Amino acid sequence: MDYRAFLIKYAEIGLKGKNRGRFEDALVTQMHFAIDPVGDFSIRKESGRIFAEAHGDYDYDDLVTALSGVFGISSFCPIVTVEDKSFEPIARMACEYVENSYEDKNFSFKVMVRRGDKSFPMQSMEVAAAVGERLLERFEGLRVDVHDPEVYLTIEIRDKVYIYSRELPGPGGMPVGTNGRGMLLLSGGIDSPVAGYMIAKRGVRLCAVYFHAPPYTSERARQKVIDLARIVSRSAGPIHLYIVNFTDIQMEIYQKCPHDELTIIMRRYMMKIAEHFAGLEGCQALITGESIGQVASQTMQSLFCTDDACNLPVFRPCIGLDKNEIIAVSEKIGTYETSILPYEDCCTIFVAKHPVTKPRLDVIKKSERKLADTIDGLMEKALAETEMIKIHS
Ligand code: ATP
Numbered sequence: 001m002d003y004r005a006f007l008i009k010y011a012e013i014g015l016k017g018k019n020r021g022r023f024e025d026a027l028v029t030q031m032h033f034a035i036d037p038v039g040d041f042s043i044r045k046e047s048g049r050i051f052a053e054a055h056g057d058y059d060y061d062d063l064v065t066a067l068s069g070v071f072g073i074s075s076f077c078p079i080v081t082v083e084d085k086s087f088e089p090i091a092r093m094a095c096e097y098v099e100n101s102y103e104d105k106n107f108s109f110k111v112m113v114r115r116g117d118k119s120f121p122m123q124s125m126e127v128a129a130a131v132g133e134r135l136l137e138r139f140e141g142l143r144v145d146v147h148d149p150e151v152y153l154t155i156e157i158r159d160k161v162y163i164y165s166r167e168l169p170g171p172g173g174m175p176v177g178t179n180g181r182g183m184l185l186l187s188g189g190i191d192s193p194v195a196g197y198m199i200a201k202r203g204v205r206l207c208a209v210y211f212h213a214p215p216y217t218s219e220r221a222r223q224k225v226i227d228l229a230r231i232v233s234r235s236a237g238p239i240h241l242y243i244v245n246f247t248d249i250q251m252e253i254y255q256k257c258p259h260d261e262l263t264i265i266m267r268r269y270m271m272k273i274a275e276h277f278a279g280l281e282g283c284q285a286l287i288t289g290e291s292i293g294q295v296a297s298q299t300m301q302s303l304f305c306t307d308d309a310c311n312l313p314v315f316r317p318c319i320g321l322d323k324n325e326i327i328a329v330s331e332k333i334g335t336y337e338t339s340i341l342p343y344e345d346c347c348t349i350f351v352a353k354h355p356v357t358k359p360r361l362d363v364i365k366k367s368e369r370k371l372a373d374t375i376d377g378l379m380e381k382a383l384a385e386t387e388m389i390k391i392h393s
């Protein structure tokens with residue numbers, strides 16, 4: 001079947017008045033971002049619905065993939081349209097729709113008619129009954145079941161007539177751009193891309209920051225993070241990715257502070273730098289991929305010490321997930337294969353053999369005093385030399 005249009009459904013809970021308009025506008029923007037690379041589509045809002053219409057050729061599977069990733073879409077239906085708003089063409093198209101959309105024409109069905117245009121001369125029930133009759137005449141294997149049909153065939157009579165029955169799942173959530181901004185600490189691992197995805201799904205626009213340590217970390221490790229950001233941006237929209245050279249700061253911590261406290265002190269400086277760029281981008285929170293107890297730097301005591309380094313709230317959507325649950329999400333969103341590429345991360349290179357698992361904030365702060373003379377200058381240099389890349393999917 002040549003589907004020329006799609007009906008987009010979204011969850012409407014809490015969407016009233018001004019909020020609804022904002023939600024819909026953001027959804028249209030995000031849909032354009034996702035589907036414009038697939039073909040020429042117009043998107044329009046019409047009394048609580050959104051339609052995407054194709055002008056010219058497009059690849060159906062590519063379009064389905066694109067729409068399945070747009071946050072805010074709860075489901076979407078490929079539809080056929082009838083321009084001529086009278087019964088005969090509607091009945092004919094309904095038959096053609098079933099002919100082309102179902103290989104096995106052996107199922108129970110119910111026709112549902114919605115009449116947005118009240119000037120249409122027949123009542124909804126009359127249209128449903130008459131179209132049902134036509135389908136029964138044409139296809140032997142079809143039977144009507146008004147209580148529990150296998151197929152609901154919907155006919156909407158509006159400015160044009162829309163016919164559809166299939167409903168494909170969207171990701172749910174809220175359109176990106178409706179809920180502020182967050183700065184994601186994006187490493188090359190499995191967890192942080194998942195964390196970014198989960199927060200973006202609630203409508204938060206992402207920025208990201210990556211800390212690398214050349215020459216200890218390679219160009220390939222950097223490229224891997226760019227690739228991950230690009231995959232996340234398929235759903236999250238464009239991302240400003242800040243790439244911070246962390247080598248000098250790490251070396252300084254390594255030389256001056258106790259080695260069992262390295263990771264925690266390093267993470268505190270990462271939070272400070274992330275917060276700086278969050279300020280520039282107007283972000284209201286930091287986002288990390290941490291999960292309680294996963295490693296020494298993610299115990300309750302370590303997380304407490306990390307949080308102390310910054311003022312913004314830190315969102316950790318993976319906090320209560322087991323590793324296998326995080327992996328399941330990463331497989332679903334398509335980041336897993338890239339995340340497991342074996343390039344070294346700055347944290348793994350400077351890591352101590354026996355890191356503290358229950359750091360005390362006063363002890364950590366005392367160790368940090370050893371950096372007093374040098375750290376401000378090193379931080380300033382790192383900030384000044386940071387590179388920003390605009391990521392598009
Ligand atoms: P991930 O799988 O996301 O790399 P992880 O299990 O390796 O996580 P850690 O290395 O302790 O855990 O890092 C915890 C979190 O800190 C990460 O999820 C990420 O948000 C942030 N982070 C760690 N290293 C970096 C880095 N090099 N650049 C940016 N953020 C980082």
Ligand code: MG
Nearest residue numbers: 187188189345
């Ligand atoms: Mg990591």
